[in-house]
Amino acid sequence: MKILTEHEAKKLLSKYGIPVTKESIAKSPDEASAIAQQIGTPVAMKISSPDISHKSDVGGVALNVNVHDAKSTYDKILLQIKKVASDARIEGILVQQMAPPGHEIIVGLKKDAQFGHAIMFGLGGIFVEVYKDVSFRVVPIERNEALAMISEIKGYPILKGIRGRKPADIEAIARVIVAVSEMAQKENIIELDINPLIVDEKGAVAVDARAMIDV
């Protein structure tokens, strides 16, 4: 059993055609600055360690960082992590494109003892935490079933766009769900969260991801 870092989890998503945020691991303050420049600021900077899975809980995340501040933020995060998690193996700092505005979605996968893998879809943020407004399917599933999953949650009208909110690209979400279904059949995934998947009118992008795999 192995827990993937966010960056590793996203590489896995990319392999199946799921769009992810532009990002790279910086090993030094100068690299952080160069990556930030390349991506275009502001950026998010996150500690990358196989030993830290709740990055923001330990103060390992900085958001909306300008290119000029990238170097100093790199040092600041490392200093903080040395304080609270001195034993953690550090791979560097993940410098990442800030999440675009859009609907927050969660797509997840869980290995089930009876039926193989179950795939979950729901609205992210408080919707998943409090209301558990989610739908499930056993994989494999195809586009039609993915669309049915999306439309059967209570919050579906939100995705269609209500009260001036822009609608979400439903087809893009369905493509992600189908890709995750395909991934379930080919990779040894125990659990996976894409949370959030940010969806606007013309596309979806995985902003954060967690995965536990069987090795």
Added chain:
Amino acid sequence: MLSSIFEPESVAVIGASNNLTKWGGRILKNLLSGFQGKIYPVNPMETIVQGLDSYPSVLNIPGTVELGIIVVPSRYVHSIAEECGKKGIKGLVVISAGFSEAGNEGAELELVSIARKYGMRMIGPNTLGIVNERARLNASIIGRLPRPGSISFITQSGSLGLALAEWTIATELGLCKVISTGNKAETDDVDFIEYLSSDPSTGVIAMYIEGIKRGRRFLDAARNISKPIVAIKTGRSKRGAKAVFSHTGSIAGSDEVYSAAFKQAGILRMDTIDELFDAALAFSCQPLPQGKNVAIFSNGGGASIVAADECEIQGINIANLTGETKEKIKKVIPEFASVSNPIDTAGTVSFKIYNDSIKALHDDPNVDAIIVIYVHTMISNAMPPAEAVVEMKQICDKETGKKPIIACWMGGVGTEEGVDILKSGCIPNYPVPERAVKALSALIRHKEFLETVKTGNAQAGKCL
């Protein structure tokens, strides 16, 4: 072949007893009460059991034996199963307990390997037995044979399964097969679904499930059978996940996954035992509707509103009746009554009112299904409208396309004779409107399953 278990020509009861308080006595008595094939008691301590010659071993029985029912203490089961194999017995029902359910997995595996060695199919161990009403075969500890019907009931639980089987018999629900799965060692739900799929007397399968053994195969089997499967799956309260690695992991307990899997395989998951058998009854005697537009007909406005409200909850449309239909109904109900759906006769009840109105509704192209309600009062008689429904149903079935008719005769004392008429006319009847609507909803959902997830050929329920 499971047919050796459900349709045997001859049966041996190993552990047969003269003592009717013992299971070996009870099962033999149950067999003798209906089964027309050869019955052989086996008990080395007796020469005569319940009036039949008893044999010390199955190997001493002169003729061939197709089914062996084993009711002996667990320590003797293996050697007896060996003897059954040598005798050429094709099927075993092992009532004896004391196997995997008691932690003795090894003993159970050994029993399975004996069955496989001789090519025997086996139900159990730890089963309450099986019933096949069509063959008048009661190879179980269930007290009596059920009324004939097209519902086959597969149950996993021990005492609850028995209570449910007894209860369905007491409510005069028509049953075809009752299968107590026991420990599902050599046969499980997959085998039973596949067998019942090609069983001509089974129209609908009702299942009480605690757990499934071969998940993916189970889903494939369910998807391949076009006959409706209604199921209760218990254990909703157990949330599978304690680990909190991911949100998905914490929310996706086994129950959520079961619900999803059932939906994908076209299994109608029911919330309550009432709903399970209510739906099974409707499937067993009514055709599937072509769509989801219902006409509600009642002599009481309140009851029809309750029905309409439940339709709303279940996503069933209240049909827009054609002008022609309204004209026909106007002729038989009082002037001040309502001819728009739901139709309310304002308390008036007669054979003609129900007869002509149901005919009109049945002929209406905008109507896919009819719910007929009768609310009992001191001054009305529950029988004429029931007779009208039954007669109309028979005529309508011949004349136009078949549409389901679901009844709700409300009011307790005074309604019994009407209810009996409906029952004998194969009209599913429920004591409250919500239950009638939920049963109809199951028919509609199955129709949708046939169009979306089911891969087998469509086949309606049947009335026996």
